[in-house]
Amino acid sequence: MSFFQQLGHHALAAFQRLGRANLFLWTVLVGVPGLLFRLRLLIQQLFAVGVLSLVIIVVAGLFVGMVLGLQGYYTLVDFGAEESLGVMVALSLVRELGPVVAALLFAGRAGSALTAEIGLMKTTEQLSGMEMMAVDPLKRVIAPRFVAGVLSMPLLAAIFSAVGVMGGYVAGVTLLGVDEGAFWSQMQGRVDFHEDIMNGVIKSVVFGVVVTWIALFEGYDAVPTSEGVSRATTRTVVYASLAVLGLDFVLTALMFGEV
Amino acid sequence: MSNKKDNLVEVRGLTFKFGSRIIFDGIDLDLQRGKVTAIMGPSGTGKTTLLRLIGGQVRPSGGAISVDGHEVARLTRRELFELRKRMGMLFQSGALLTDLSVFDNVAFPLREHSGLPEAMVRDLVLMKLEAVGLRGAQRLMPSELSGGMARRVALARAIALDPMMIMYDEPFTGQDPISMGVLVKLIRDLNEVLGLTSIIVSHDVAETAAIADYIYVLSQGKVVGEGTPDELHHANSEWVRQFMQGMPDGPVPFHYPAADYAQELLSREGRR
Ligand SMILES: Nc1ncnc2c1ncn2[C@@H]1O[C@H](COP(=O)(O)OP(=O)(O)O)[C@@H](O)[C@H]1O
Numbered sequence: 001m002s003f004f005q006q007l008g009h010h011a012l013a014a015f016q017r018l019g020r021a022n023l024f025l026w027t028v029l030v031g032v033p034g035l036l037f038r039l040r041l042l043i044q045q046l047f048a049v050g051v052l053s054l055v056i057i058v059v060a061g062l063f064v065g066m067v068l069g070l071q072g073y074y075t076l077v078d079f080g081a082e083e084s085l086g087v088m089v090a091l092s093l094v095r096e097l098g099p100v101v102a103a104l105l106f107a108g109r110a111g112s113a114l115t116a117e118i119g120l121m122k123t124t125e126q127l128s129g130m131e132m133m134a135v136d137p138l139k140r141v142i143a144p145r146f147v148a149g150v151l152s153m154p155l156l157a158a159i160f161s162a163v164g165v166m167g168g169y170v171a172g173v174t175l176l177g178v179d180e181g182a183f184w185s186q187m188q189g190r191v192d193f194h195e196d197i198m199n200g201v202i203k204s205v206v207f208g209v210v211v212t213w214i215a216l217f218e219g220y221d222a223v224p225t226s227e228g229v230s231r232a233t234t235r236t237v238v239y240a241s242l243a244v245l246g247l248d249f250v251l252t253a254l255m256f257g258e259v
Numbered sequence: 260m261s262n263k264k265d266n267l268v269e270v271r272g273l274t275f276k277f278g279s280r281i282i283f284d285g286i287d288l289d290l291q292r293g294k295v296t297a298i299m300g301p302s303g304t305g306k307t308t309l310l311r312l313i314g315g316q317v318r319p320s321g322g323a324i325s326v327d328g329h330e331v332a333r334l335t336r337r338e339l340f341e342l343r344k345r346m347g348m349l350f351q352s353g354a355l356l357t358d359l360s361v362f363d364n365v366a367f368p369l370r371e372h373s374g375l376p377e378a379m380v381r382d383l384v385l386m387k388l389e390a391v392g393l394r395g396a397q398r399l400m401p402s403e404l405s406g407g408m409a410r411r412v413a414l415a416r417a418i419a420l421d422p423m424m425i426m427y428d429e430p431f432t433g434q435d436p437i438s439m440g441v442l443v444k445l446i447r448d449l450n451e452v453l454g455l456t457s458i459i460v461s462h463d464v465a466e467t468a469a470i471a472d473y474i475y476v477l478s479q480g481k482v483v484g485e486g487t488p489d490e491l492h493h494a495n496s497e498w499v500r501q502f503m504q505g506m507p508d509g510p511v512p513f514h515y516p517a518a519d520y521a522q523e524l525l526s527r528e529g530r531r
């Protein structure tokens with residue numbers, strides 16, 4: 001094949017895949033309302049997707065918060081502004097690091113697991129088997145996982161931010177001796193509910209949708225061999241992480257741009 | 260023989276392609292109600308694909324498949340799902356749901372479709388498991404089952420909704436002699452006792468010939484032979500005889516097409 005033929009071939013394949021991914025999302029969304037009658041399926045997935053990601057989120061949140069506390073202190077203290085440490089830590093976490101880092105960790109922990117699970121179900125003909133039993137795997141298997149991912153992500157991001165603030169407190173107040181009252185009161189005064197917290201929540205909802213969508217689609221669309229599944233898992237982590245970082249820029253520009 | 264009308268599945272002029280690769284090139288099959296029909300052919304001829312076509316998971320590129328009078332490719336999704344509730348399929352791997360126990364696997368189609376109270380689901384599941392001799396294994400997980408047991412559980416699941424037909428994809432492949440014997444007997448018995456129509460796709464000649472009423476032999480997208488097991492053993496076609504008797508060389512050559520052996524060994528360009 002000539003170079004241009006190959007180029008065209010790849011481009012067409014990519015667009016086809018994008019089309020399939022969109023159809024996939026649409027079909028899954030159609031299946032979501034039915035979950036109201038099958039809450040047990042959803043709860044199982046909330047556990048698998050959300051609760052099992054808690055440990056990594058909490059540990060990472062603590063360390064990120066502590067590092068923020070240290071670095072923030074060293075910078076602020078030169079200006080005699082170390083009492084603003086609380087604000088700095090909280091804003092960094094709530095606006096950016098909470099949603100973004102939690103989403104990256106979520107892609108690595110839950111996203112890869114979802115892709116591998118769905119891919120293996122496809123490889124072992126479990127999905128085909130369901131279809132032949134007149135059960136729609138998109139409704140029975142994919143939709144609960146999708147909803148679980150979308151619900152878990154903002155909660156995990158919030159937990160990440162909360163634990164991160166604690167980490168900042170430990171580093172700044174306990175270790176470096178920043179005034180405790182200033183740390184909390186400035187934070188309370190300067191962090192705005194709509195501007196900061198809600199925007200962070202919106203970000204993490206968007207990331208939740210995107211990461212879960214990519215993870216589930218990659219699994220569902222995987223080449224049904226062990227090699228295909230391992231490639232799909234890698235793609236999930238790469239694409240989901242890049243999508244999170246790219247979207248974060250877009251969302252940040254939209255949210256905090258004009259003001 | 261005037262039972263020409265009594266075909267549960269009729270395949271007419273079926274063609275099917277994967278991309279530009281032709282898998283089926285105009286085949287006709289009649290699968291009679293109440294019989295065990297085998298479809299045989301070497302690996303990669305498209306036997307699994309044929310079952311998927313019958314089950315409506317893939318659409319033919321041409322021709323028609325009708326099941327119980329319905330043309331599969333024309334059904335709406337809802338109608339197709341209704342039809343599938345009356346078709347059981349046993350996948351090559353068993354396709355048990357790995358996160359559910361044996362009991363829950365067999366209960367799965369009942370819980371999804373029947374709306375029966377749990378007590379009745381339990382009784383039905385136990386009956387189906389008893390029929391395949393695995394009532395004692397109900398609490399095991401699929402990972403704890405041997406290959407033969409997994410297939411029997413899958414069989415119990417396939418008959419859970421009392422289908423009119425069952426499709427078996429390579430039921431004998433990779434089984435030890437005992438499980439093989441068990442499966443052969445089960446398939447035949449279930450067909451009689453439940454009044455099923457069975458379709459077996461396989462390349463295990465001896466076992467399949469032992470239970471099939473009628474056999475189609477496929478190769479390279481065509482039906483190359485058909486008849487009762489006896490008729491096929493004495494078929495005129497050399498190819499069919501080679502296949503049925505499992506001879507390594509014959510019309511189907513042992514060697515994959517290749518350049519001349521001596522020349523390739525001597526040529527320098529091929530070396531790295
Ligand atoms: N999804 C697919 N895309 C392209 N080719 C496929 C696909 N599935 C199967 N094939 C090809 O179609 C042929 C028939 O496959 P299959 O029905 O599994 O054969 P069999 O069950 O007789 O071994 C094989 O050669 C296989 O490589």
Ligand SMILES: [Mg+2]
Pocket residue numbers: 306307308351428429
């Ligand atoms: Mg096969």
